[in-house]
Amino acid sequence: MLALLVSLTVLTLAFTLTRLSGDLAISIAGPAATQEDVEMVRRAYGLDRPLLQQFFSWVGRAAVGDFGESFFFRARVSDLILERMPVTLTLGLVGLCIALVVSIPMGILAAVRENTWVDRLVQLVAMLGQAMPGFWLGLIMMIFFGLQLGWLPVSGTGSWEHYVMPGMVLAFSAIPALTRLTRSGMIQALGSDYIRTARAKGLSRFSILFKHALRNAALPVVSIASVQLGFMLGGSIVIESVFALHGVGFLAWESITKNDFPVVQAVVLVLACIYIALTLAADMLNALLDPRLRG
Amino acid sequence: MSLLEVRDLHVRFGQTAAVRGADIVVERGETHCIVGESGCGKSVTSLAVMGLLAKGAERRAARMAFDGIDLLPMNERALSRLRGDRIAMIFQEPMTSLNPAYTVGSQMAEVRTRHKGGTRRAALDRAEELLGRVGITAPGLRLGQFPHQLSGGLRQRVMIAMALMNDPELLIADEPTTALDVTIQAQILRLLAQLQAELGLGLMLITHDLGVVARVATRVSVMYAGQVVETATTAELFANPRHPYTRGLLDCLPVPGKLPPGSQLGTIPGMVPKLTEGFRGCGFRSRCAYAQPACEADIPLYGTTHLSRCVLSA
Amino acid sequence: MKKAGLYVGLAILVLVALAAILAPWIAPHDPYAQDLNNRLAVPFWMEGTNPANLLGTDQLGRDYLSRLLYGARVSLIIGVLTVIVSGVIGITLGVLGGFFGGRVDDVVLFLITTRLAIPVVLVALAVVGLFGSSAVLVVTVLGLLLWDRFAVVARSTTMQVRGLDYVSAAWAAGCSTPRILLSEILPNILSHLAVVATLEMALAILLEASLSFLGLGVPPPLPSWGLMIAEGRDFMFFSAWVIWIPGIALFVLVLGINLLGDGLRDLVGGRA
Ligand SMILES: Nc1ncnc2c1ncn2[C@@H]1O[C@H](COP(=O)(O)OP(=O)(O)OP(=O)(O)O)[C@@H](O)[C@H]1O
Ligand code: SF4
Numbered sequence: 021m022l023a024l025l026v027s028l029t030v031l032t033l034a035f036t037l038t039r040l041s042g043d044l045a046i047s048i049a050g051p052a053a054t055q056e057d058v059e060m061v062r063r064a065y066g067l068d069r070p071l072l073q074q075f076f077s078w079v080g081r082a083a084v085g086d087f088g089e090s091f092f093f094r095a096r097v098s099d100l101i102l103e104r105m106p107v108t109l110t111l112g113l114v115g116l117c118i119a120l121v122v123s124i125p126m127g128i129l130a131a132v133r134e135n136t137w138v139d140r141l142v143q144l145v146a147m148l149g150q151a152m153p154g155f156w157l158g159l160i161m162m163i164f165f166g167l168q169l170g171w172l173p174v175s176g177t178g179s180w181e182h183y184v185m186p187g188m189v190l191a192f193s194a195i196p197a198l199t200r201l202t203r204s205g206m207i208q209a210l211g212s213d214y215i216r217t218a219r220a221k222g223l224s225r226f227s228i229l230f231k232h233a234l235r236n237a238a239l240p241v242v243s244i245a246s247v248q249l250g251f252m253l254g255g256s257i258v259i260e261s262v263f264a265l266h267g268v269g270f271l272a273w274e275s276i277t278k279n280d281f282p283v284v285q286a287v288v289l290v291l292a293c294i295y296i297a298l299t300l301a302a303d304m305l306n307a308l309l310d311p312r313l314r315g
Numbered sequence: 316m317s318l319l320e321v322r323d324l325h326v327r328f329g330q331t332a333a334v335r336g337a338d339i340v341v342e343r344g345e346t347h348c349i350v351g352e353s354g355c356g357k358s359v360t361s362l363a364v365m366g367l368l369a370k371g372a373e374r375r376a377a378r379m380a381f382d383g384i385d386l387l388p389m390n391e392r393a394l395s396r397l398r399g400d401r402i403a404m405i406f407q408e409p410m411t412s413l414n415p416a417y418t419v420g421s422q423m424a425e426v427r428t429r430h431k432g433g434t435r436r437a438a439l440d441r442a443e444e445l446l447g448r449v450g451i452t453a454p455g456l457r458l459g460q461f462p463h464q465l466s467g468g469l470r471q472r473v474m475i476a477m478a479l480m481n482d483p484e485l486l487i488a489d490e491p492t493t494a495l496d497v498t499i500q501a502q503i504l505r506l507l508a509q510l511q512a513e514l515g516l517g518l519m520l521i522t523h524d525l526g527v528v529a530r531v532a533t534r535v536s537v538m539y540a541g542q543v544v545e546t547a548t549t550a551e552l553f554a555n556p557r558h559p560y561t562r563g564l565l566d567c568l569p570v571p572g573k574l575p576p577g578s579q580l581g582t583i584p585g586m587v588p589k590l591t592e593g594f595r596g597c598g599f600r601s602r603c604a605y606a607q608p609a610c611e612a613d614i615p616l617y618g619t620t621h622l623s624r625c626v627l628s629a
Numbered sequence: 630m631k632k633a634g635l636y637v638g639l640a641i642l643v644l645v646a647l648a649a650i651l652a653p654w655i656a657p658h659d660p661y662a663q664d665l666n667n668r669l670a671v672p673f674w675m676e677g678t679n680p681a682n683l684l685g686t687d688q689l690g691r692d693y694l695s696r697l698l699y700g701a702r703v704s705l706i707i708g709v710l711t712v713i714v715s716g717v718i719g720i721t722l723g724v725l726g727g728f729f730g731g732r733v734d735d736v737v738l739f740l741i742t743t744r745l746a747i748p749v750v751l752v753a754l755a756v757v758g759l760f761g762s763s764a765v766l767v768v769t770v771l772g773l774l775l776w777d778r779f780a781v782v783a784r785s786t787t788m789q790v791r792g793l794d795y796v797s798a799a800w801a802a803g804c805s806t807p808r809i810l811l812s813e814i815l816p817n818i819l820s821h822l823a824v825v826a827t828l829e830m831a832l833a834i835l836l837e838a839s840l841s842f843l844g845l846g847v848p849p850p851l852p853s854w855g856l857m858i859a860e861g862r863d864f865m866f867f868s869a870w871v872i873w874i875p876g877i878a879l880f881v882l883v884l885g886i887n888l889l890g891d892g893l894r895d896l897v898g899g900r901a
């Protein structure tokens with residue numbers, strides 16, 4: 021219900037956004053266009069109809085996945101997005117996997133060695149990660165891994181190697197939050213009565229840490245991880261343009277620079293819907309993992 | 316050889332001396348009750364025996380042995396071989412002592428397979444049998460349930476059954492009933508006493524309930540301000556209390572000598588001193604009618620079978 | 630030990646702020662003055678450096694150190710202004726929701742949820758793309774987008790404070806609602822909001838740099854650090870220092886603000 025309401029609001033915002041800037045027809049037709057050209061464009065894109073009518077027809081079509089036609093690419097927006105989506109999703113998932121693989125062990129380590137130098141080091145690393153400008157890190161990695169070491173391709177979409185650097189950069193943005201959450205979750209779990217019980221039962225250290233504590237500490241990590249995936253997809257626009265990775269983010273960036281509003285609107289909407297879907301998925305996953313929520 | 320022998324145990328948390336001289340000996344097959352008012356160090360003593368003290372606690376003792384095995388030099392790994400197997404413990408907080416993420420059956424089975432090996436199936440069968448034994452109806456069904464689906468009384472029964480999974484020789488029960496309703500309290504304590512008798516356990520039972528002590532205890536240790544101040548057989552202690560604190564406790568009871576179940580510790584006017592680093596001597600002297608200058612020095616436990624930590628018993 | 634972060638962060642922020650304020654006096658050159666005969670001069674630690682340009686020059690021969698100092702102004706001003714805009718929006722919403730609860734709170738929660746669903750960078754880029762790049766627009770857009778954490782924290786802390794005795798006492802004494810909000814609630818949640826403010830400021834500075842890097846932030850020739858990295862990008866494989874210098878400046882400033890925020894959080898205890 022809330023999800024639907026939120027989607028509708030985003031829909032309205034996406035529409036309003038593009039109408040705020042004055043006459044679309046003039047921007048589309050381009051600077052060299054005559055008055056007649058502009059009029060023609062206006063009629064062709066239905067921009068001569070009342071605003072409300074435009075809005076409802078756009079919403080009606082957007083609801084069934086029809087976002088109209090791109091001004092620039094001369095192709096259906098939905099096709100453009102569908103075609104680019106796999107790249108962005110792959111990038112997001114690679115980023116999330118890297119982030120989880122790094123931050124969960126770091127968080128556990130920091131919790132187990134709470135208040136030691138190991139803990140402080142982990143927190144420092146998280147702090148450094150949080151301050152790192154992603155686009156800059158991407159460039160530095162290009163220089164280092166791409167040029168100096170020659171290990172990885174510097175840009176493009178061809179093979180799996182193309183996802184390594186962007187994935188790492190994207191992971192960087194999620195690692196601090198995930199590490200902190202794992203750490204605080206583990207600290208809380210390790211101090212709990214049920215861990216004392218587990219120790220009183222003489223269970224192995226491994227079982228105490230990874231079966232009893234991590235299972236409970238993982239609950240918030242799971243929900244934040246899916247939210248982070250949503251943020252990553254939204255943030256992929258910067259990374260994709262740094263690495264010339266032809267995903268949805270790159271598409272959005274191209275469209276923005278070319279005043280291709282139908283595409284921009286659609287990408288905003290699609291990313292917002294994916295985010296909403298991810299939060300819903302997180303709730304369901306949590307219900308699956310936490311017996312208390314199953315009733 | 317005693318089942319459990321603790322001599323002169325000290326535990327500090329930073330500047331606080333939580334325990335500063337606890338001597339407890341539990342014999343095979345006997346129930347040894349520990350009584351004392353809140354904060355006197357009963358839980359800390361039992362956790363020290365189990366090696367389960369919170370981080371930052373400093374433990375030191377003249378001797379601490381289980382079945383002749385010295386517990387003091389043991390590391391976590393070695394201790395974990397004893398814990399849950401030959402020594403089991405039940406805690407004060409049944410609501411939070413079970414892991415919310417796993418079923419009752421899984422939590423019970425793992426303690427069996429960990430120490431005794433065997434299949435999970437066999438462990439679950441044993442768990443079901445023990446759940447029945449601690450008076451849980453439909454035990455097969457309970458195995459698949461999660462802790463949040465059980466009431467506090469049921470959870471404590473599960474904890475008891477779990478503690479019995481490997482036929483321990485020593486069971487430490489730290490106020491297993493304080494968090495429960497009064498009627499349930501009586502049931503759980505009756506159950507513990509009955510199991511102790513049937514299985515021949517050594518039971519170290521921490522309680523506030525002097526009525527229970529009178530009925531189930533073989534021996535009693537009274538703690539005050541971090542010290543065991545008196546130890547004797549139950550009959551001897553009730554008939555002939557030596558330490559002024561113990562006397563105060565028994566005097567406060569409604570009908571001296573005839574204790575109904577549920578008789579809580581009495582209240583004696585005055586305050587427990589703050590047990591900071593340099594505190595010496597009898598902790599009771601600010602409330603004691605017989606206090607004298609000698610009470611400010613460290614006082615040993617006087618006596619052979621009936622021990623009392625008071626200058627009057629010297 | 631824990632306090633060390635706070636002091637280091639504070640020191641960094643103060644240093645950068647000083648550099649920004651004093652830029653006109655301490656900058657060795659005009660940051661906009663081009664010198665096409667002296668392009669991409671190398672910084673002091675490299676061979677063949679020119680002492681007149683301590684950190685070298687960019688592709689148009691502009692003094693890098695001067696641009697860096699002026700760039701601190703762009704980052705800080707945009708950071709501070711964004712926090713003010715987003716703070717006003719977020720705190721108002723959060724306090725209202727937390728104080729009144731019920732319907733009002735439902736609306737506030739709905740707004741927060743909606744805001745979180747909006748991809749910030751994308752929308753900011755789109756808006757700037759539509760209206761043309763300008764510093765004012767960047768502040769407006771980021772301010773309108775980054776209020777969510779303010780709202781969340783203001784809401785939860787207000788809920789706690791609302792239940793306290795002296796607030797009930799103020800009610801009983803017949804104080805007006807705005808008066809209670811301003812003189813009882815706000816001062817009590819301010820410390821938590823200060824933590825959020827630092828974190829949001831760091832985020833705003835990073836986002837401004839990202840937008841400028843993509844050419845949709847502050848317009849050239851303003852010396853934004855993000856813009857400097859973008860302009861250096863074509864030369865980075867040959868002269869890596871052109872992106873190292875502004876990048877490190879950006880990283881250190883953001884790190885400093887985050888350290889400060891983290892230290893503050895430890896001081897006020899939890900939340901945020
Ligand atoms: N983790 C800890 N850190 C610091 N002090 C502690 C800790 N655990 C216990 N103490 C202190 O040790 C003293 C003894 O506590 P303990 O829990 O043993 O009391 P108790 O006799 O079990 O009381 P109760 O009947 O309330 O359970 C208390 O004064 C308490 O403040
Ligand atoms: S030692 Fe002294 S103060 Fe303590 S109980 Fe005996 S007489 Fe009283």
Ligand SMILES: [Mg+2]
Pocket residue numbers: 357358359407489490
């Ligand atoms: Mg206790």
